[in-house]
Amino acid sequence: MSPLKLNSQNLASFASQQGSQTVQVPTYDRNDVKEGIVHVGVGGFHRAHLAVYIDQLLQKHGENTWAICGVGLRPNDAAMRDALGGQDHLYTVIERSAKGSEAKVVGSINSFLFAPDDRQAVIDKMAHPDTHIVSMTITESGYYYNENTHQLQAEHPDIQHDVSNDTDPISIFGFLYLALAKRHAQGLKPFTVLSCDNMQKNGSITRHMLESFARLRNPDLAKWIADEGAFPNSMVDRITPSTSQTDIQSLADNFGIDDAWPVVTEPFMQWVIEDKFCDGRPSFEKVGVQVVEDVHNVEQFEKHKLRLLNASHSAMAYGGQLAGFKYVHEVMEHPIYNKFVWQMMQDEVKPLLPEIPGVDIDKYCHTLMERFSNPTIMDQIPRVALNASGKIPQFIMPSIAEAIWTTRPFRRLCFVAAAWFQYINGVDDKGNAFEVDDPMREELQALAKAGGTEPHKILSVKMLFGDDLRNDKRFTDEVTTAMQLIAKDGVLETIPKYVD
Numbered sequence: 001m002s003p004l005k006l007n008s009q010n011l012a013s014f015a016s017q018q019g020s021q022t023v024q025v026p027t028y029d030r031n032d033v034k035e036g037i038v039h040v041g042v043g044g045f046h047r048a049h050l051a052v053y054i055d056q057l058l059q060k061h062g063e064n065t066w067a068i069c070g071v072g073l074r075p076n077d078a079a080m081r082d083a084l085g086g087q088d089h090l091y092t093v094i095e096r097s098a099k100g101s102e103a104k105v106v107g108s109i110n111s112f113l114f115a116p117d118d119r120q121a122v123i124d125k126m127a128h129p130d131t132h133i134v135s136m137t138i139t140e141s142g143y144y145y146n147e148n149t150h151q152l153q154a155e156h157p158d159i160q161h162d163v164s165n166d167t168d169p170i171s172i173f174g175f176l177y178l179a180l181a182k183r184h185a186q187g188l189k190p191f192t193v194l195s196c197d198n199m200q201k202n203g204s205i206t207r208h209m210l211e212s213f214a215r216l217r218n219p220d221l222a223k224w225i226a227d228e229g230a231f232p233n234s235m236v237d238r239i240t241p242s243t244s245q246t247d248i249q250s251l252a253d254n255f256g257i258d259d260a261w262p263v264v265t266e267p268f269m270q271w272v273i274e275d276k277f278c279d280g281r282p283s284f285e286k287v288g289v290q291v292v293e294d295v296h297n298v299e300q301f302e303k304h305k306l307r308l309l310n311a312s313h314s315a316m317a318y319g320g321q322l323a324g325f326k327y328v329h330e331v332m333e334h335p336i337y338n339k340f341v342w343q344m345m346q347d348e349v350k351p352l353l354p355e356i357p358g359v360d361i362d363k364y365c366h367t368l369m370e371r372f373s374n375p376t377i378m379d380q381i382p383r384v385a386l387n388a389s390g391k392i393p394q395f396i397m398p399s400i401a402e403a404i405w406t407t408r409p410f411r412r413l414c415f416v417a418a419a420w421f422q423y424i425n426g427v428d429d430k431g432n433a434f435e436v437d438d439p440m441r442e443e444l445q446a447l448a449k450a451g452g453t454e455p456h457k458i459l460s461v462k463m464l465f466g467d468d469l470r471n472d473k474r475f476t477d478e479v480t481t482a483m484q485l486i487a488k489d490g491v492l493e494t495i496p497k498y499v500d
Helices: 008-015 044-048 050-061 075-085 119-127 157-163 172-185 202-217 219-228 245-255 295-323 328-333 335-352 361-372 381-385 388-395 397-406 411-423 441-451 473-489 491-498
Strands: 037-040 068-072 091-097 100-106 109-114 133-136 192-195 234-237 263-265 270-274 290-292
Touching: 037 050, 037 119, 044 050, 044 091, 044 263, 050 068, 050 100, 068 075, 068 119, 075 109, 091 245, 100 245, 109 119, 119 172, 133 172, 157 172, 157 202, 172 202, 172 219, 192 202, 202 219, 234 295, 270 295, 290 295, 295 328, 295 335, 295 361, 295 381, 295 388, 295 397, 295 411, 295 491, 328 335, 328 361, 328 381, 335 361, 335 397, 335 411, 335 491, 388 397, 388 411, 397 411, 397 473, 411 441, 411 473, 411 491, 473 491
Parallel strands: 037 068, 037 133, 068 109, 091 263, 133 192, 270 290
Antiparallel strands: 091 100, 234 270
């Protein structure tokens, strides 16, 4: 049977298909919802995470005031606008594991606004009384956050433009400011600004950056935002690889759904969120979200995740790219690399982590190894590797810094840093060129070329690395040794030297 185009009209047909390959579809009335959430950055992760939780609340608990209006700020968001717009903003989540695949049509995204077409429409939507939360997944670079000074990059051209512009904002903070200014003028509460990006203290950073931006425009409004606004910190987790044409065809062949842009993900999903909202929130607890009292609780979970899951991803991504691996599970199938990742987590990272009541770190580590090894996800190394300049300072360097302070072992962590320094050059161990997808690529590649097999030039970037790293001889010697070994022998010849 030929696949059917995904749209509202065909939902009943998908639900009624016979056989093992059944499809869950939304049965709530999508015409009878209010869009309480405006989400900026409708990529794969949002559609596999927040949008899925909201879909469950709509489907199982009738919370119909929390549907989502998606927003794309950048020109390349036009592809998502067109894909969703052509199928009534429905899309399919494909969960893959060793047990097989499940497909579910998600209906929580009710509309989509493309800012380059109408920036004022985005501002008006954020400012609308029905909007209670503006959430976002905009990647680390979208926050204009200086990692070294912890301040807003006020000199950035986008910020400079938005500071003096009331009609044509570019940055997220330009949009948020103008929408909040409109709500303030109308006597409304601020909306909650909810970061869903994979960053430590994502809510606190968002608050600081927005308040800093607002002070450049209007100190009185900045004070109102500071006093009345809310910026919950959260920890998010779900592996969501890029969608391939093979995934689209597989969905059509196995489930009979013609979806322009489905999402492929794993069964595991976690969200820990600080209970800090200023204008109401969905009953997240009803669908498995861990709502905690304060930022300290979030930070404990977050530290486990960033330094175990994300650091392990970094360990596999940069060395894996140099070694010629294409997928994460292929790295895990290499017995020495697999052992390296496990020993890094157990011997160098775990001893630095806080204990959380009810959380078994060893069990979490085993779960991560299983997730990394899932061959059905086909998680591509380049996806895990992208935007490293925003990841390495969060995922790897904090553990190294703590190991320096406590004189604990950190050879494997230093190997990961060295692999990234070599990765920056964009040439693998066999001399094949690959694309380095990073907002700081040109600057970093120039420094990598100048530094050769020594890390000092790259470590001089103050927005990425602190003096505690630059000035520690034990650290710089260890990284230098690893860089020289990788340059001489390659990753797969070098990595056995880092495994016990």
